[in-house]
Amino acid sequence: MEKTRTLFDLQRLYATDPIEADRLVFGRESDPVTRRGFLRNAGLSAMAVVLGGSVVFAKDMPAGLIPALLLEGGDEDLLAKLGKDKGLIVLNDKPFNIETPAHLLDDDVTPETRMFLRNNGLIPTAVDVNTWTLTIDGEAVERKVSFSLKDLKTKFSHHTYRLVLECGGNGRAEFDPPAEGNQWTVGAVQCAEWTGVRLRDLLEKAGVKKNAVYIGYYGTDTHLSGDQDKVVISRGVPMGKALEDETLIAFAMNGKDIPLAHGFPLRLVAGGWPASVSGKWLKRIAVRDKVHDGPKMTGDSYKVPIEPVEPGTEVPEEKLRIIESMPVKSLITYPKSGASLVPGQKLNVRGHAWAGDLAVKEMHVSIDFGTTWLKASLLPPHNRLAWQRWSAELTFPKNGYYEVWARATDSEGHSQPMVVPGWNAKGYLNNACHRIAVRVK
Amino acid sequence: MAELDEDRSPGHLRLLAERIGRNVNLLSGVTLLLGVLFVFLTVFPEVFQRVFVASAPEQAATDVGPIAVDEGIVNGIHVETGFIVDDNLEVVRGTCTACHSAKLVTQNRADREGWTKMIRWMQKTQKLWDLGDSEALILDYLAKNYAPQKKGRRARLTNIEWYDLTP
16 A cells, blocks of 8 residues: 655655655656766656756756755645644744644653744755765864764764753744744743764864854755855854753754754754754854854844833844843643633643753742742753753632743742743743633633 | 634645655656646746746846736635735735745734835845835735734733633
8 A cells, every 4th residue: 555655755755865756756867976967867857847947957956956846835734744743833834933832842851743843944855864064164173174974973972961942032922012023922942852962072173272252053954035055044152152061963852863854964952042053954063253143143133132122112233132041931831721620620730941051940830810929849950951840739719710820930030020021123032921721610 | 813824725835745745656757747737837827936036036026927816715814825815915925925935924013114124134134136116015015914913011811712621
């Protein structure tokens, strides 16, 4: 019986065996030595029709470059194709931006199926694990070095950490005046288990010079404009964060190869900072002698006002700072909002709390709109930069409508605000307390 | 908007993709593909435009050509894209969805000045071309149909789906 192959299966096939994928889809056979061009023009006409015109540079076209048109575009079955739980919410299908409702984030280790997806460009389609290399260069290294995937896996010690990755714009939907961009509500956060080598160990091989300030990553995603030479996003972290134990060049997520949409075959992972610093499809790390200036490091991207401003205020670039560690935050992951209880029924609520580079010290919940707070039990993190499990048992004094509010406090005493915090034009860093609706009747 | 998004009819691209997908093991020749692609390009003519936009965006500045939007309208919403049906929808669709999903437009709210800023940002950093005479038409449409709504410092919880939580 023939298994129905989804478009994403095709994408996986292209990722693992581009030449075979070309043969299956287009009848294309490329030169076995150069892996370019079309042997006997096999498949060329079919591909030309797909692309809506002749393939101008056919002889140079690399094998396995699946036309982006086949992969991108509106699609209600997108979640299934991407291997995502059907309860996730598609904010944007080109590029892919998909968030997870809070009640689907209950797992201690977020599975791929329930992991939010935030892409700036188009997912790369030709990933050849045999030729893939990671290069470390830049103004502030003694020597440029390159590693194959095999080098990384065999020549360096492996480390595994659970790391919280949260989009800098998680919570953007609540800002007033509205902030432009994908309107994330609460679910652009995840805590997966990443395995890889320490960036620090690789930087040692390149020799970091005294003038090093920042590292910047480069990946292989394609710009939405289709311009193959335009870098989609290239962000990074200061040397201090780059050299931490938990900052990894990861080749596995939750014990398996990283899924293509999440960065296969390599991803820089720096937990606790905006997830955009954790560059996917990693090809290159530049060690810079200044603050990295790649796309989305400059202008107002991932920046907030240095001094708090009245909502709607235009803030010049020199009065903005780059977001570093994310603020303290928590989610109620059980029950799902809308729980209806019978009188006297106890409710065990639970969730996760995290605090960027810091730990969460205390967790409180309220059922009376913040008038009184009950201290929740809180577990230590599995490792530094992992989220922490909290739980509490609630009783409700009489019938009626309630909201359960959750508030975390970090190790330096900062708590989540009850209202939306400091307005900023791009809608970053909303860590207002999470709320769910509960009724007793 | 959310519930309307869920009602979106399957895109033509998906139909194409699924047909390719189901038949992937049979694709020894190109005949079937040609058939599928003929259908695809017949119903999805802007593909040609998108391909050429990618290679020469400046030439596509104002001439987005006629795009039929009457293939599915429910409650004033163009089903395939989720756009509100109003004057100038054709030029909005033809321009905005050349590079990104319509959802990136429909989930945002801004006044005319705010939408202008987003266009300038895309022109400065994202290779958006000079929109020429289309710009005013696009801004008319966006500022009218996707204007800001007051949310205050914290909105009430909405769209609560009540369910019995068994003890």
